[in-house]
Structure formats: C-alpha cells, structure tokens
Amino acid sequence: MKLIQLDKENFDELVTNSxxxxxxxxxxxxxxxxxxLAMLLEEVADMHPEVRFAAMxxxxxxxxxxxxxxxxxxxxxxxxxGRMVTSVAGYVPRERIEELLLE
Structure with missing residues (x-):
C-alpha cells in the first residue's frame, strides 16, 4: 500500500478530524x-488496514x-x-513502528 500524500487541504480531513x-x-x-522509512511504512501498512499511513x-x-x-x-x-499521541525522530526499525501502533 502506498502512503497517502498529505497536504494542507487534506491533513485535517484525513488526520486531525478522523x-x-x-x-x-x-x-x-x-x-x-x-x-x-517510507518503504518500511508501506510494508507495515499492508498488515494494518485499520490504521491510516500517510506522509507529509x-x-x-x-x-x-x-x-x-x-x-x-x-x-x-x-x-x-485526531490528537498527536507520540512521535519518534529519525529512521526506526520495523519493531519500533509496531510498538507505535500499540501506544
């Protein structure tokens, strides 16, 4: 699955008002x-359709x-x-992405 490309017009609809x-x-x-990281997120997204994966x-x-x-x-x-709950800077391995899904 490709990451959804966000911009100012769709960010609220797809992230903060979702x-x-x-x-x-x-x-x-x-x-x-x-x-x-984008390639890794695309792989993880295929396994988690309940979560929206996007890029800004x-x-x-x-x-x-x-x-x-x-x-x-x-x-x-x-x-x-719609609220930011956690963030991590830099490239992170698959395990950390999976942990983010549980936080």
Whole structure:
C-alpha cells in the first residue's frame, strides 16, 4: 500500500478530524533515511488496514511540521482521534513502528 500524500487541504480531513488512527511520516524529499522509512511504512501498512499511513512533505508544508514540533526528517507521528499521541525522530526499525501502533 502506498502512503497517502498529505497536504494542507487534506491533513485535517484525513488526520486531525478522523476517528481512524494515523501514522504520519514527516519527510524531506531526497532524504535517504526518509525514503527507507517510507518503504518500511508501506510494508507495515499492508498488515494494518485499520490504521491510516500517510506522509507529509516538510519542505512544502513546514508550518504543518512545526505545528507538531517536528524538527527533523524523518519524524514519525502517531495520531489517535485526531490528537498527536507520540512521535519518534529519525529512521526506526520495523519493531519500533509496531510498538507505535500499540501506544
């Protein structure tokens, strides 16, 4: 499953105003660790259809990243009932992504 590409127009609808949990990767284009994490998230997304997996470009939408205290790319943020509940900066292994799903 491909990550849903977020922008200012669909972020609220798909993340903050949604009752579906979401894992959002805040990424920077051309970032090697960001690309590797995106591929990993796509694999995990296939196993967890109950969670929305998405990506937000921090270069195009820095104000959205800043609103959630994202200071580095990649940063993975979990949202539940529209609220940010946890985040982790940098590339993380599959095990950490699985832990995020349980938090």
């Amino acid at each position: 009752d579906k949990p979401a894992i959002v990767e805040f990424f920077s284009p051309g970032c090697g660790p960001c690309n590797a 470009d921090t270069v195009r939408f820095p104000d959205v990243a800043w609103a959630f205290d994202v200071m580095a790319a990649p940063t993975t943020v979990k949202f539940v009932e």
